[in-house]
Amino acid sequence: MLPEVPTAELLFDPACHWVSHWQRGADRSALSRPTPLPRRVKYLIAGLGITGAATALELVLHGVAPDDIAIVEAAHLAFGASGRNAGFVLSFPGAEILDWRRDFGEAGARELIRLNERNRRLVREFVTSQGLWHQPGGSYFLAASQEEGARLRECQVMLEEAGAVGFELRARHLPAGPGFHECIHQPADLGIDPVLYVAALLRASGVGYTPGCMIDRGGIAPGADGLSVETSLGTVLADRLILASNAFSPFIDRHFATRSPVAPARNQVLLARVADAAALERWGDGIYYSNDGYDYWRALPGGLFLLGGGRNHDREVEATWRHEQNPRIMRYLEESLLPRLAGPTATVIHRWQGTLGMSPDGIPMAGDLPDYGGRVSYAVGLSGYGLGFHRVLAEALVGRLVEGKPLGPFAAERLYSPTA
Numbered sequence: 001m002l003p004e005v006p007t008a009e010l011l012f013d014p015a016c017h018w019v020s021h022w023q024r025g026a027d028r029s030a031l032s033r034p035t036p037l038p039r040r041v042k043y044l045i046a047g048l049g050i051t052g053a054a055t056a057l058e059l060v061l062h063g064v065a066p067d068d069i070a071i072v073e074a075a076h077l078a079f080g081a082s083g084r085n086a087g088f089v090l091s092f093p094g095a096e097i098l099d100w101r102r103d104f105g106e107a108g109a110r111e112l113i114r115l116n117e118r119n120r121r122l123v124r125e126f127v128t129s130q131g132l133w134h135q136p137g138g139s140y141f142l143a144a145s146q147e148e149g150a151r152l153r154e155c156q157v158m159l160e161e162a163g164a165v166g167f168e169l170r171a172r173h174l175p176a177g178p179g180f181h182e183c184i185h186q187p188a189d190l191g192i193d194p195v196l197y198v199a200a201l202l203r204a205s206g207v208g209y210t211p212g213c214m215i216d217r218g219g220i221a222p223g224a225d226g227l228s229v230e231t232s233l234g235t236v237l238a239d240r241l242i243l244a245s246n247a248f249s250p251f252i253d254r255h256f257a258t259r260s261p262v263a264p265a266r267n268q269v270l271l272a273r274v275a276d277a278a279a280l281e282r283w284g285d286g287i288y289y290s291n292d293g294y295d296y297w298r299a300l301p302g303g304l305f306l307l308g309g310g311r312n313h314d315r316e317v318e319a320t321w322r323h324e325q326n327p328r329i330m331r332y333l334e335e336s337l338l339p340r341l342a343g344p345t346a347t348v349i350h351r352w353q354g355t356l357g358m359s360p361d362g363i364p365m366a367g368d369l370p371d372y373g374g375r376v377s378y379a380v381g382l383s384g385y386g387l388g389f390h391r392v393l394a395e396a397l398v399g400r401l402v403e404g405k406p407l408g409p410f411a412a413e414r415l416y417s418p419t420a
């Protein structure tokens with residue numbers, strides 16, 4: 001059964017006032033130049049978040065002409081999770097890598113660790129070459145309990161055995177202050193402005209995008225001369241459609257409610273102004289996460305402090321696409337975590353939320369939809385960690401489409417039998 005759909009207006013209202021710090025700061029007209037919907041195109045991409053933008057760039061890097069690619073976006077550039085996240089580009093998601101070993105075996109987990117590192121290298125090279133603002137201070141995974149500390153030690157052994165470079169497990173990296181037991185530090189990880197990042201990927205690709213253009217459910221039909229794709233702005237004839245619609249994918253095709261399920265998981269975030277500069281100094285320009293990755297924070301220029309997470313405090317309520325704030329989680333962030341991390345002068349000045357598209361095992365899923373003659377592909381389910389995998393996911397998908405290479409660990413077929 002397909003999930004209950006909140007109205008399209010609620011999902012994609014471009015005037016939605018729960019915008020993120022990044023979306024609020026961005027002058028959209030300066031970020032990208034919208035283009036009219038083409039009538040005919042080789043590659044049509046649905047969704048302009050990190051996945052849609054990275055896929056467009058990867059197609060161009062594989063020799064496809066930018067004019068042969070078009071992106072349609074239901075709302076606007078980085079409207080979804082890509083414009084609402086914390087901007088952490090991580091090469092270690094925490095103790096999840098122990099689950100990778102369980103789910104993908106030893107070799108599969110090593111391959112994911114390698115892909116994760118490669119992704120971080122690609123992002124770092126890209127932001128540097130584009131002169132994009134970023135915080136280069138590395139990532140710090142802080143254990144919130146003795147048990148989590150023991151898991152981190154196990155992770156460090158696994159990272160070393162996989163040949164991952166630069167990770168350090170050291171008490172000396174623990175920031176001053178109570179409550180943390182152990183820390184894995186990766187100096188090469190970075191923090192970005194995710195909206196500027198999506199705009200830069202799009203710009204580097206040279207591909208045009210049409211905002212306010214939504215692909216209709218049931219509007220995709222294969223024909224002799226291509227795929228007919230109905231959108232809210234008219235019909236496009238495409239050789240291939242690529243869905244980069246992440247959490248919203250179940251509204252497009254039931255495959256994402258059944259065989260390759262993408263489940264919504266909302267996250268709450270707040271921004272505080274901190275008058276006491278010393279209270280922020282200890283965070284420098286690093287990115288910090290803890291408590292199995294449920295809590296995350298970073299200091300931003302101008303005396304600002306970003307704090308998100310707490311989904312584990314109300315997990316069932318947060319399994320939704322609705323753009324609403326969760327007072328219970330906001331209270332946890334504001335009253336319990338914020339004073340501890342940013343001191344008593346921290347005052348909340350903005351709040352927002354965003355919805356992740358979770359895959360069953362937390363690893364993105366790529367493949368073809370079965371009902372459209374092999375003309376509809378997808379890269380979805382980027383889960384809580386999309387900045388850690390989007391470039392290598394796009395490489396895998398485009399590598400398969402253009403060169404016939406295998407999808408590797410991202411193949412959605414790992415989760416179901418294609419013949420069942």
Ligand SMILES: Cc1cc2nc3c(=O)[nH]c(=O)nc-3n(C[C@H](O)[C@H](O)[C@H](O)COP(=O)(O)OP(=O)(O)OC[C@H]3O[C@@H](n4cnc5c(N)ncnc54)[C@H](O)[C@@H]3O)c2cc1C
Pocket residue numbers: 012046047048049050051052072073074075076077078079080081082083084085086087088089090213214215216244245246247248249252266267268269308353354355356357379380381382383384385386387388
């Ligand atoms: C609060 C929060 C914090 C996070 N922090 C981090 C972090 O620090 N680091 C990290 O790695 N990950 C983080 N994540 C996860 C990360 O943001 C996501 O994994 C990633 O952004 C997913 O990118 P995407 O492009 O696949 O999807 P999205 O960014 O959601 O993009 C999908 C796009 O498709 C469009 N769309 C949907 N349906 C249609 C349709 N029918 N027609 C046309 N367009 C359509 C949507 O409007 C949307 O813009 C966080 C997520 C949230 C919500």
